[in-house]
Amino acid sequence: MVSIIVPVYKSEKTLSLCVESLQRQTKRDIEIILVDDGSPDNCPQICDALAREDARIQVIHKENGGVSSARNRGLDRAKGEFVLFVDSDDSAEPDMIEELLRRMGENALVLCGYHHHYLGRDVEKVPDLTAWAGAESFLRLYGQGYMNMPWNKLFRRELTGRFDESLSLGEDLLFNLDYLRRASGSVAVVQKPLYHYMQNDSGDTLSGKKRDDKPELGKRIWREASRFYEELAGHGDTSGVINARLLQEVLDDVESLPFDHSRSRKEKLVVIEAYCMDGELRQAGENAALAALDYRLIHACMRRRWIRGVYLLSVLRSWVIRLM
Numbered sequence: 001m002v003s004i005i006v007p008v009y010k011s012e013k014t015l016s017l018c019v020e021s022l023q024r025q026t027k028r029d030i031e032i033i034l035v036d037d038g039s040p041d042n043c044p045q046i047c048d049a050l051a052r053e054d055a056r057i058q059v060i061h062k063e064n065g066g067v068s069s070a071r072n073r074g075l076d077r078a079k080g081e082f083v084l085f086v087d088s089d090d091s092a093e094p095d096m097i098e099e100l101l102r103r104m105g106e107n108a109l110v111l112c113g114y115h116h117h118y119l120g121r122d123v124e125k126v127p128d129l130t131a132w133a134g135a136e137s138f139l140r141l142y143g144q145g146y147m148n149m150p151w152n153k154l155f156r157r158e159l160t161g162r163f164d165e166s167l168s169l170g171e172d173l174l175f176n177l178d179y180l181r182r183a184s185g186s187v188a189v190v191q192k193p194l195y196h197y198m199q200n201d202s203g204d205t206l207s208g209k210k211r212d213d214k215p216e217l218g219k220r221i222w223r224e225a226s227r228f229y230e231e232l233a234g235h236g237d238t239s240g241v242i243n244a245r246l247l248q249e250v251l252d253d254v255e256s257l258p259f260d261h262s263r264s265r266k267e268k269l270v271v272i273e274a275y276c277m278d279g280e281l282r283q284a285g286e287n288a289a290l291a292a293l294d295y296r297l298i299h300a301c302m303r304r305r306w307i308r309g310v311y312l313l314s315v316l317r318s319w320v321i322r323l324m
Helices: 015-023 043-053 067-077 096-104 135-143 171-182 214-233 241-259 265-277 279-285 293-303 307-323
Strands: 002-008 030-037 057-062 082-085 109-118 121-125 153-156 187-198
Touching: 002 015, 002 067, 002 096, 015 030, 015 043, 030 043, 030 067, 043 057, 057 067, 067 082, 082 096, 096 109, 096 153, 096 187, 135 187, 135 214, 135 241, 171 214, 214 241, 214 279, 241 265, 241 279, 241 293, 241 307, 265 293, 265 307, 279 293, 293 307
Parallel strands: 002 030, 002 082, 030 057, 109 187
Antiparallel strands: 082 153, 109 121, 109 153
16 A cells, blocks of 8 residues: 655645545556645634545644644554655646556665646656666656655655755755665666656645745755765765756755845845855855756856846746746
8 A cells, every 4th residue: 555645834725626636547546645734724624524535545733843843743653554745735647656656676665757837837857767776776866856755756664764844945855865864775767757846836735835944944955965975875976966066956046036025125135145155055066067058058147146137037037937
């Protein structure tokens, strides 16, 4: 059986569609655990109504504690041999679980591609890796952004640890790294986009809240990923891939500033200045394999501490995106 754990918070508009995508799974031997994390909208009532209609659905109501707390409560209740995490504003293709189980075999973990929905766009993201080869495979998947999240992966429940409830960013990657340390098997990859990730820029969902401590947490993730790779490879990453992931997180934050209507222009410039002056970020930037042109241009301005130039490029990029 597969236990599907769904943290629920302020998702009354998407919750039913999310659960329907799970009820339609071609793999029927599942349990769906809805963890209402003290949601102040109609989510608690929707959860209860869904459970009355389908015996496979269980509901946990708890005080608000964050997405990690909700996932941990779901793990406490789970009975399946395997675990899948799904966010309540997302959805899954009908054959997602069946496809992941088909590739599990003796592997410790299976991951797949996904649809990234944002700003009215649907971008398919599919890993280009077919066979796991230890450290270099981790580096490749990490660099492509497939190791950070829990929701595109099927886990063996007996190997799962806990999500760190003290963190507001990076807890997913730390959970995944801890899992891989526990696991002696390899990782299988399904080269299909089986999950639909709906990016929410409003900051209302459990995983979408704005974080003032994002720079420090981002650097902690960078250190942990670097340490994990060194454990696997026996040496540090010289390719610049792990450094690039740190810089990409920073650059994504900078590029999102024009869309942030809660801050003044002066406040946004302060954010950019802090990034430009950070010593560890500057050190990582000396060897960062940035591929995208917009990243390279903005990072070049950041290296020169051209704060207003960084913001201007971010604004120009936002105009281009709106026109696409």
